Amino acid sequence: MQANSKLNLSALVQRGALAILAFACAACGGAFGTANPTSPGQTSSIPAQNSLWVLGTPGTPFQALVTDASQSWTFRGVIPQSVVIINNSPGVQMTVTKLTNNSALMTTELINGTNLVAEASTNDPFGTTVVQSSGGLAAVAPRANPDIRFFIKGPSNGLVNGLIEDLTLSFVFEARSPALFLFEHPDARVDAVINSVDFAGTIFADVLSNGVPVVESTGGPRLLIKFP
Amino acid sequence: MKQLLSWRAGIALLVPVLVLFVAVLVSTGTGQGQVSGSAGTLVIALTGAPPAPNAPFTPGFQSLAFNVLAVKLNPSTDPDIFQNQGDPNWTTIPVAQGVGLNDTGTVDIFTQLGTLFNLNPNGPNPAGAGTGPSELQVDLNHIQTVPQLFNSQLVPATTYHAIELVLDGSNAGTAVPTCLENPSSLLEGCIASQISLVNPSQFLTVSSNEGVSVPLNGLATLVININPVTSPTQAFPGRPGFSGGLYQFSPSISIPSAPNPLGLVTGAAFGASKVAAELSGTGQVVETTTIGGGQYQLPLPASPDGTLYDLVASGPGFAYAFAHNVLVRRGKVQTVQLDAAPAGQIALTGKVTDACSGMSLQGATVEVVAPAAGSTSDCTQVPTPSDCVVLASANTDDTGTYPMPASNFVVQSFNQVPNGKYTMVVTDAGYDTVASSMSVNGGATCSLGTGGLCNFALGRSTIEGLVTISPPVPSPRALNVLVTAEDHGTHRIENVALAMVPIGSSAAPFTMFVPDQAGVASLDMYATVSDYFNGLPEKASGHTIGVLSALAPASRCGTASPHPILSMQCAGHGSIMGSTTPFDDGTSIVLSKNGVQLMSTGVGPRGGSAPGQFSLCAPADPTAYQLQRFEAIPPSSEPTPVGTPVAQLMAPPLQVAQPCNSICGTGSGQCLVCVNNAGVTVP
Numbered sequence: 042m043q044a045n046s047k048l049n050l051s052a053l054v055q056r057g058a059l060a061i062l063a064f065a066c067a068a069c070g071g072a073f074g075t076a077n078p079t080s081p082g083q084t085s086s087i088p089a090q091n092s093l094w095v096l097g098t099p100g101t102p103f104q105a106l107v108t109d110a111s112q113s114w115t116f117r118g119v120i121p122q123s124v125v126i127i128n129n130s131p132g133v134q135m136t137v138t139k140l141t142n143n144s145a146l147m148t149t150e151l152i153n154g155t156n157l158v159a160e161a162s163t164n165d166p167f168g169t170t171v172v173q174s175s176g177g178l179a180a181v182a183p184r185a186n187p188d189i190r191f192f193i194k195g196p197s198n199g200l201v202n203g204l205i206e207d208l209t210l211s212f213v214f215e216a217r218s219p220a221l222f223l224f225e226h227p228d229a230r231v232d233a234v235i236n237s238v239d240f241a242g243t244i245f246a247d248v249l250s251n252g253v254p255v256v257e258s259t260g261g262p263r264l265l266i267k268f269p
Numbered sequence: 270m271k272q273l274l275s276w277r278a279g280i281a282l283l284v285p286v287l288v289l290f291v292a293v294l295v296s297t298g299t300g301q302g303q304v305s306g307s308a309g310t311l312v313i314a315l316t317g318a319p320p321a322p323n324a325p326f327t328p329g330f331q332s333l334a335f336n337v338l339a340v341k342l343n344p345s346t347d348p349d350i351f352q353n354q355g356d357p358n359w360t361t362i363p364v365a366q367g368v369g370l371n372d373t374g375t376v377d378i379f380t381q382l383g384t385l386f387n388l389n390p391n392g393p394n395p396a397g398a399g400t401g402p403s404e405l406q407v408d409l410n411h412i413q414t415v416p417q418l419f420n421s422q423l424v425p426a427t428t429y430h431a432i433e434l435v436l437d438g439s440n441a442g443t444a445v446p447t448c449l450e451n452p453s454s455l456l457e458g459c460i461a462s463q464i465s466l467v468n469p470s471q472f473l474t475v476s477s478n479e480g481v482s483v484p485l486n487g488l489a490t491l492v493i494n495i496n497p498v499t500s501p502t503q504a505f506p507g508r509p510g511f512s513g514g515l516y517q518f519s520p521s522i523s524i525p526s527a528p529n530p531l532g533l534v535t536g537a538a539f540g541a542s543k544v545a546a547e548l549s550g551t552g553q554v555v556e557t558t559t560i561g562g563g564q565y566q567l568p569l570p571a572s573p574d575g576t577l578y579d580l581v582a583s584g585p586g587f588a589y590a591f592a593h594n595v596l597v598r599r600g601k602v603q604t605v606q607l608d609a610a611p612a613g614q615i616a617l618t619g620k621v622t623d624a625c626s627g628m629s630l631q632g633a634t635v636e637v638v639a640p641a642a643g644s645t646s647d648c649t650q651v652p653t654p655s656d657c658v659v660l661a662s663a664n665t666d667d668t669g670t671y672p673m674p675a676s677n678f679v680v681q682s683f684n685q686v687p688n689g690k691y692t693m694v695v696t697d698a699g700y701d702t703v704a705s706s707m708s709v710n711g712g713a714t715c716s717l718g719t720g721g722l723c724n725f726a727l728g729r730s731t732i733e734g735l736v737t738i739s740p741p742v743p744s745p746r747a748l749n750v751l752v753t754a755e756d757h758g759t760h761r762i763e764n765v766a767l768a769m770v771p772i773g774s775s776a777a778p779f780t781m782f783v784p785d786q787a788g789v790a791s792l793d794m795y796a797t798v799s800d801y802f803n804g805l806p807e808k809a810s811g812h813t814i815g816v817l818s819a820l821a822p823a824s825r826c827g828t829a830s831p832h833p834i835l836s837m838q839c840a841g842h843g844s845i846m847g848s849t850t851p852f853d854d855g856t857s858i859v860l861s862k863n864g865v866q867l868m869s870t871g872v873g874p875r876g877g878s879a880p881g882q883f884s885l886c887a888p889a890d891p892t893a894y895q896l897q898r899f900e901a902i903p904p905s906s907e908p909t910p911v912g913t914p915v916a917q918l919m920a921p922p923l924q925v926a927q928p929c930n931s932i933c934g935t936g937s938g939q940c941l942v943c944v945n946n947a948g949v950t951v952p
Contacts, residue, residue: 098553098554100554100634100662100663100664102632102633102634102664102697102698103632104632104698104765106767116631117631117632118631118632119632119664119673136749136767136799138751138765138767140632140697140698140764140765141634141698142761142762143551143553144411144553145553148406157404157437157440160336160404160406160440162334162406162408163808164408164411165868166760166762167698167753167762167765169751169765169799169808171799171806173805173806176804177746177801177804177805177806178746179745179746179747179772180746180747180769180771180772181747181749181769192666192667194666194667194673194674195673195674195675195676196674196675196676196677196679197673197674197675197676197678197679197681198676198678198679199676219673240677241676241677241678242674242675242676242677242678243674245666245674247667247668249667252628254667254668257668
């Protein structure tokens with residue numbers, strides 16, 4: 042009975058802290074505390090967005106081809122990693138191949154909004170998984186050009202949120218690092234604000250243009266990134 | 270004015286993730302009292318076996334995966350407790366978090382489990398928030414020999430009698446059957462079908478009179494056995510009414526009888542803050558534990574014959590202490606001392622680049638390796654000798670820099686490398702492996718590093734070639750072809766490349782990096798088409814597999830000549846089912862074509878539902894395959910061929926008239942339905 046009381050007390054403390062944190066976030070001016078001059082909430086809703094996760098045995102390298110109806114990207118990474126297409130066109134398909142000769146697990150998930158819509162796993166050496174949105178795509182789209190990416194590579198497993206924008210659109214995000222943001226059809230300059238939600242450590246974020254890092258930023262708990 | 274759009278998935282993440290971290294803070298801040306006052310650690314593992322093939326009703330299964338969300342426990346002995354999911358005494362253990370927190374005495378199995386990085390810690394009902402049911406796909410084929418760790422958690426110290434395994438209610442799992450014995454059903458095999466449940470409840474339950482006792486401040490284990498078909502509810506899996514339709518199962522769970530499929534390794538580890546268990550000689554971490562008071566406990570999965578592990582203890586201010594080839598047996602406890610000596614340490618960092626282009630290499634793996642005690646092996650050999658132990662590993666980031674960043678919660682092992690002499694092994698798909706002597710003494714020097722530092726430029730060569738498909742790709746979608754290069758005469762893959770053949774076309778070029786002549790003497794290549802069935806991508810190809818044997822790679826930075834052409838034709842699916850003897854945990858069956866190894870599969874374990882049996886899907890190629898038994902001794906080592914290979918000619922698929930779906934089209938307008946080849950014996 043005493044044990045249960047302690048657990049219940051712990052649960053109450055947790056819930057209280059949660060409420061405080063949730064209030065703090067809501068009170069920060071919207072966009073999870075991201076200063077935003079564009080009156081969030083005044084714009085129309087958009088369709089549920091797609092995110093892609095590569096999960097499984099940590100430290101397992103992979104290569105991926107991600108395409109939607111308009112553009113495609115190839116990249117390498119290490120499990121775990123999340124991937125988001127910003128300003129995406131309808132439909133998405135991700136083909137991921139493990140790059141190790143062992144039985145490490147690799148699971149790829151396609152999330153639309155809050156729904157898990159496709160999932161595939163492999164334990165095979167250099168095993169491949171394919172996940173796609175309903176109906177799939179007729180073909181892999183042309184490679185993104187310009188290919189602008191934001192790669193938040195640290196802190197490991199840290200929870201971050203923020204805003205990524207070009208001259209005409211801005212996107213609020215929240216993700217766990219490492220997370221790769223693929224910016225489809227960016228309008229000229231891009232920049233970003235990244236916040237550490239859980240204060241897990243220093244934020245490491247790069248901007249890559251056509252495969253070349255053009256900005257390497259370190260800091261936190263709030264990090265501003267401007268395209269050079 | 271800008272238009273503000275939001276990534277809704279991210280927004281919805283906020284609540285469950287904050288719950289996670291608040292919970293973490295509480296358990297850390299007051300955790301000692303909580304641990305000492307009321308809780309113990311429970312480690313959960315899953316095991317099971319696919320149903321035994323039973324012609325003509327039950328096919329073999331290439332894959333039989335259930336999507337697991339959580340395990341729930343309740344101390345109640347009331348059988349009706351399962352109808353009261355709101356009972357406050359339920360303890361929910363979700364799929365492992367990706368946070369990797371290490372409290373004293375807590376087993377962190379983050380490094381092993383699937384669907385890690387779980388952003389939804391609240392199980393099946395995240396209160397309308399979250400990112401969908403992040404879940405662990407548990408393939409019964411994969412866990413029938415060695416159980417899979419699910420998660421560990423501090424739970425109230427008590428005895429639990431009611432146990433639930435929670436499946437994804439909207440998608441319980443996926444089955445990939447072999448071809449059916451009776452082709453007259455005209456059901457296609459070797460394609461993925463969703464699983465439906467006879468009893469549509471997502472909760473699989475079992476009551477235990479004895480219960481699972483979690484001791485105060487102690488460690489307990491719970492192994493849950495998944496039975497995919499429950500008698501008398503169902504005799505065999507229910508076949509779908511049409512190709513690609515739902516496969517019906519009646520899964521249940523049980524607590525396996527003794528011996529416990531886990532073994533326990535324990536002992537002293539003076540100076541260590543963490544002990545990791547790796548599959549022996551591989552560096553593949555299965556489980557880690559943080560320790561306090563100089564003692565550690567590691568419950569580890571074991572096969573029926575026992576499983577070999579390497580143990581590595583590390584901590585701030587101390588040298589590594591490690592043990593090689595620790596044989597963990599089911600239900601057995603053994604003691605391994607891992608006491609370390611004090612040593613200075615450095616944070617090890619460096620960069621990995623392409624020796625030809627100078628470009629940074631992302632995703633390269635860097636390992637610190639040393640020979641096992643008593644071993645005379647030279648760990649600078651490539652491939653790394655099996656009695657060399659991986660002490661730490663890291664990966665490169667987008668700038669080619671290692672290690673990836675650490676966090677307050679996840680320690681990067683390269684931040685604490687003790688003084689000493691090691692081997693640094695650098696690998697990346699498509700590149701020469703570098704194994705360099707490394708000396709650490711206040712700084713690090715590497716004999717093969719650039720300028721003596723631990724920065725590495727990896728060599729490689731290039732293969733440019735062509736894939737061809739017959740007949741040309743029909744509408745409505747292009748086809749991807751995966752080209753694979755492996756060391757000649759082995760299934761040791763060096764790299765893969767993707768080529769896309771457009772609609773109406775029959776060919777596409779590919780380019781692939783592979784090790785140069787100094788890295789590998791010759792390569793075998795094969796190409797498989799990623800076919801679609803009813804618009805969904807399938808793992809098993811319906812096209813023949815194009816092969817090419819013994820291709821000589823070019824010299825460093827060169828391009829191989831001649832350029833290979835790999836040809837594939839639509840042939841339809843086929844499958845092979847058979848058995849081999851003798852067999853053990855290290856037995857596998859390898860399928861080859863024209864001397865090129867294409868795929869391998871394990872065999873059912875002793876005491877399982879199909880001991881010594883195997884099944885696999887392969888295109889119904891008019892050219893015979895070769896099947897050969899391989900043995901890995903010990904099971905984690907490189908398999909070697911044993912016995913005489915047997916030729917296997919595939920039965921041609923049935924051809925049926927439209928309307929129908931087919932894995933690929935031959936141009937005849939008819940669909941192909943795969944046929945099984947049963948009763949194959951591989952000596």
